[in-house]
Amino acid sequence: MKKHLLFLFLFVGFSMYSQTGSIKGKISENNQPVPAVSIILPALGYTLSADDDGNYDIQNVPFGTYEVIFSSTGLKNERKKVTVDKTTPLVLNITLHEDNTSLDEVVVTGTMKEISRTESPIPVEIITPKLFKKNPTASLFEAVGMVNGVQPQLNCNVCNTGDIHINGMEGPYTMILIDGMPIVSALSTVYGLSGIPNSIVERIEVVKGPASSLYGSEAMGGIINVITKTPTKAPLISADYFVTSWGEQNFDTAVKSKVGSATSLFGLNYFNYSSKVDKNGDNFTDVTLQDRISLFNKWNFERKENRVFSLAARYVYEDRWGGEMNWSKKWRGSDSIYGESIYTKRAELIGLYQLPTTEKIYTQFSYNWHDQNSYYGFTPYMATQQVAFLQTYWDKEFSGGHNFLLGASMRYTVYDDNTPATASPDGLSNEPQKTPLPGLFIQDEWKINEQHKVLGGYRFDYDKNHGSVHSPRVAYKFAPNTNNVIRASFGTGFRVVNLFTEDHAALTGAREVVIAEKLNPERSFNGNLNYVKKITTDFLSIGLDITGFYSYFTNKIVGDFDTDPNKIIYDNLKGHAISQGVSLNTDLTFTFPLKVLAGISYMDVFQMEDKNGTGRLERSQQLHAPKWSGTFVATYTFPKGVSIDLTGNWYGPMRLPILPKDYRPEYSPWFCIANVQLTKKFTYGLEFYGGVKNILNFVPDDPILRPFDPFDKNVNDPVNNPNGYTFDPSYNFASMQGRRVFLGVRYNLF
Numbered sequence: 001m002k003k004h005l006l007f008l009f010l011f012v013g014f015s016m017y018s019q020t021g022s023i024k025g026k027i028s029e030n031n032q033p034v035p036a037v038s039i040i041l042p043a044l045g046y047t048l049s050a051d052d053d054g055n056y057d058i059q060n061v062p063f064g065t066y067e068v069i070f071s072s073t074g075l076k077n078e079r080k081k082v083t084v085d086k087t088t089p090l091v092l093n094i095t096l097h098e099d100n101t102s103l104d105e106v107v108v109t110g111t112m113k114e115i116s117r118t119e120s121p122i123p124v125e126i127i128t129p130k131l132f133k134k135n136p137t138a139s140l141f142e143a144v145g146m147v148n149g150v151q152p153q154l155n156c157n158v159c160n161t162g163d164i165h166i167n168g169m170e171g172p173y174t175m176i177l178i179d180g181m182p183i184v185s186a187l188s189t190v191y192g193l194s195g196i197p198n199s200i201v202e203r204i205e206v207v208k209g210p211a212s213s214l215y216g217s218e219a220m221g222g223i224i225n226v227i228t229k230t231p232t233k234a235p236l237i238s239a240d241y242f243v244t245s246w247g248e249q250n251f252d253t254a255v256k257s258k259v260g261s262a263t264s265l266f267g268l269n270y271f272n273y274s275s276k277v278d279k280n281g282d283n284f285t286d287v288t289l290q291d292r293i294s295l296f297n298k299w300n301f302e303r304k305e306n307r308v309f310s311l312a313a314r315y316v317y318e319d320r321w322g323g324e325m326n327w328s329k330k331w332r333g334s335d336s337i338y339g340e341s342i343y344t345k346r347a348e349l350i351g352l353y354q355l356p357t358t359e360k361i362y363t364q365f366s367y368n369w370h371d372q373n374s375y376y377g378f379t380p381y382m383a384t385q386q387v388a389f390l391q392t393y394w395d396k397e398f399s400g401g402h403n404f405l406l407g408a409s410m411r412y413t414v415y416d417d418n419t420p421a422t423a424s425p426d427g428l429s430n431e432p433q434k435t436p437l438p439g440l441f442i443q444d445e446w447k448i449n450e451q452h453k454v455l456g457g458y459r460f461d462y463d464k465n466h467g468s469v470h471s472p473r474v475a476y477k478f479a480p481n482t483n484n485v486i487r488a489s490f491g492t493g494f495r496v497v498n499l500f501t502e503d504h505a506a507l508t509g510a511r512e513v514v515i516a517e518k519l520n521p522e523r524s525f526n527g528n529l530n531y532v533k534k535i536t537t538d539f540l541s542i543g544l545d546i547t548g549f550y551s552y553f554t555n556k557i558v559g560d561f562d563t564d565p566n567k568i569i570y571d572n573l574k575g576h577a578i579s580q581g582v583s584l585n586t587d588l589t590f591t592f593p594l595k596v597l598a599g600i601s602y603m604d605v606f607q608m609e610d611k612n613g614t615g616r617l618e619r620s621q622q623l624h625a626p627k628w629s630g631t632f633v634a635t636y637t638f639p640k641g642v643s644i645d646l647t648g649n650w651y652g653p654m655r656l657p658i659l660p661k662d663y664r665p666e667y668s669p670w671f672c673i674a675n676v677q678l679t680k681k682f683t684y685g686l687e688f689y690g691g692v693k694n695i696l697n698f699v700p701d702d703p704i705l706r707p708f709d710p711f712d713k714n715v716n717d718p719v720n721n722p723n724g725y726t727f728d729p730s731y732n733f734a735s736m737q738g739r740r741v742f743l744g745v746r747y748n749l750f
Contacts, residue, residue: 148599242744
C-alpha cells in the first residue's frame with residue numbers, strides 16, 4: 001500500500017512539474033510590426049526570433065514565473081514578468097520604442113557624469129548605430145557627418161586625410177574622446193575616427209562649443225565622444241560586411257564572452273580598397289588606396305556594490321597611398337613618380353576604476369602610442385607620439401539640489417619627428433618635445449527646482465611654455481514643462497598647438513612651411529542659446545531644436561596660402577576671428593511608418609586681420625566653412641521587414657585655397673551628396689541591405705593643379721606656365737568618388 005501511495009505522489013508531482021504552457025504575441029513599433037526581434041527567457045535559456053510579421057510563439061514553457069526580454073538593434077529593450085499557469089497560450093503583445101528618440105537617453109559628455117539628456121543643462125546631440133546604419137560607412141569619420149553642423153572635411157586630394165569641423169571651425173578645435181578619454185589628439189587627429197569598429201559603438205555624443213573647463217586643451221570648438229558598448233549589454237555575436245562597386249570592402253564583427261566574473265567584448269574591423277581609379281583623367285588616383293585593420297577588446301569586471309571597473313585596448317594598422325597611377329612602393333620617397341604613402345601604427349589603453357570607498361571617487365586612465373612613417377612625394381615625415389593621461393574625480397550630491405564634481409588630471413605628451421619642430425636650438429641634434437599638462441577642475445550642477453537648473457565650472461591648467469590657463473563656464477536650463485526647454489551657456493577655451501601634427505597641408509604638395517614667430521596658445525570665448533520644442537498632433541509628432549552660437553577667437557593660428565604660392569606661412573592672427581550662426585534640427589514621426597530627420601545651419605565664420613600693419617582690420621572668410629549646409633534622413637518602413645532610407649548632406653558655397661591668378665573659382669558650387677538604401681530584415685537577427693551612394697554623381701572639377709608636374713620641375717617655363725602655377729592638391733571640398741552601388745549583410749545574435 002505504501003508503495004502505491006508513493007508511486008501516486010510521484011506521478012502527481014511529476015505531472016504537475018511537467019505541465020507546460022506557451023507565450024505568444026505580436027511585437028510592434030508605431031503600430032507597425034517589427035520583424036526579427038530576439039525573445040529571451042534567461043531562466044530557461046530559451047532564445048528565438050519573431051517572424052517577418054512580428055509574431056512569436058514560445059512553446060513548452062514549464063509552469064512558473066519568468067522574465068521575458070525583447071531586444072532589437074536600435075530599439076529599447078523591453079522586459080516583462082509573466083506567470084505561466086495554464087495550458088492555454090498566454091498572449092503578450094509588446095510595443096518597442098526607438099533608442100535615439102527616447103526622452104530618457106543618458107548622456108555623459110556635457111557634464112562628465114551620467115544624466116538624462118533632457119535634464120542636461122548642456123545640449124548634447126546623439127548618433128546611435130541605428131542612425132548611421134541608414135548610410136553604412138567604413139569609418140565613423142564619415143558617419144558623424146549625419147549631425148547637422150558637423151562636417152567631415154578632406155584636406156588633401158592625394159592622401160585623403162581629413163578632419164572634422166564643428167560649426168565651421170577647423171579640425172584641431174574638435175576634441176575626439178573614446179569613452180570620455182582624450183586619446184585621439186595631435187598626431188592622430190586626422191585618423192581619429194578611422195578604424196573604430198562600428199560593432200562596438202553604443203552611441204556618439206556631440207557637444208558644440210568650448211568644453212575646456214572639463215576637458216582642457218583642444219576642446220575649443222566642441223567634443224565628439226565615442227561611447228563603446230558595455231560588454232554585458234552587447235549581443236553575443238554581431239557581424240557586418242559590405243562591398244561597393246568601386247571595390248571597397250569592409251568587415252566589422254564583435255563577439256561577447258564571459259570569463260568568471262568578467263565579461264569581454266572583442267571587436268575587429270578590416271577595410272580594404274585596392275582599386276586604382278582615375279575617372280577625371282588627371283593621372284592621379286581619385287581615392288586613396290587603403291589597407292586597414294583594427295582590433296578592440298573591452299572588459300567589464302563585476303565588483304561588490306556594483307562598483308565600476310572596465311578596461312579596453314585597441315590596435316590599428318593602416319597602409320594608405322595615393323598618387324600617380326603608375327606609382328608603386330619602389331618609388332616611395334623618390335622624385336620620379338609622385339605618391340603620398342603613409343604607414344600608421346597605433347595602440348591605445350583605456351581604463352575606469354571606482355575606488356572602494358563610501359564616496360563616489362573614480363579614476364580614469366589612458367595611454368596611446370602612435371607611429372607614422374610617411375612620404376609626401378620625396379618629403380619624409382617620420383613621427384611618434386606617446387600620450388599618458390590620468391584623472392581622478394569625486395562625484396558628490398549635497399543637500400539643496402547641488403551635484404558636485406571635483407577632480408585633478410595630468411596629461412603627459414612625448415612627441416618626436418624629423419622636422420624643425422623637434423630640432424635643438426642649434427639645429428644640430430634632435431630633442432623630442434615633452435609636455436606635461438596638469439590641471440584641476442570643479443563643477444557644481446545646481447537643481448534649483450523642477451524648472452530651473454544652473455551649472456558652473458572652472459578649470460585651471462599649467463603649461464610649461466605658456467604658464468597658467470583659466471577656463472570658466474556657466475550654463476542655465478529652464479524647462480517650464482516637458483514640451484519646452486531653453487538652455488543658455490557661456491564658456492572659454494584654450495588650445496596649445498603642435499603645428500606639424502595637426503596640418504598635413506604643411507607636408508603635402510610642394511609648398512614650404514614658414515613659421516613667422518613663436519606661436520602663442522589660442523583663446524576663445526563662446527556663447528550658445530538653445531531651444532527645444534515638442535509638438536504632438538493626431539497624426540504627427542514634431543521635435544524642434546534650434547541653437548544660436550557665437551565664438552570669438554584671439555591668437556588664432558592661421559595658415560596664409562595666398563601671399564606666396566610656394567609657401568604656407570603660419571602666424572598668430574593679428575586681430576580676431578569669429579564663428580557665429582544658427583542651426584535648426586527637426587524630427588518628424590508620423591502615425592504611418594514614415595520618419596524624417598532634417599537639419600539646416602547658417603554659419604558666418606571669418607577673421608579680421610591687420611594684414612599691412614596699418615591698424616586697419618580686413619575681413620576674410622574662413623576656408624572650407626560654407627554659410628549654408630544641411631542634413632536629411634527619411635525612413636519608410638514597409639510590411640514584412642522591408643525599409644527604405646534616403647540620407648544626404650548638402651552644402652552651399654565654401655571658400656577654397658586658390659593660387660594667384662588661379663583659373664578655378666574661389667568658391668565651390670552648391671552641391672548635395674545623397675544616398676538611398678533598401679533593407680530587408682529576416683528572422684534570427686539576419687538582414688540584407690543595398691543601395692546607391694552619391695546618386696547625383698557629384699564630383700569636384702580640377703582638384704589638382706598641374707598634376708603632370710608634381711615635383712615642379714618645369715614650373716619656371718614662361719611659355720608653358722606663364723602664370724607661375726605650382727603643383728597643388730589642396731583645392732578640395734568633396735570626395736572624388738562618384739556614384740557607386742553597395743551591398744551588405746548584417747547579423748546579430750543576442
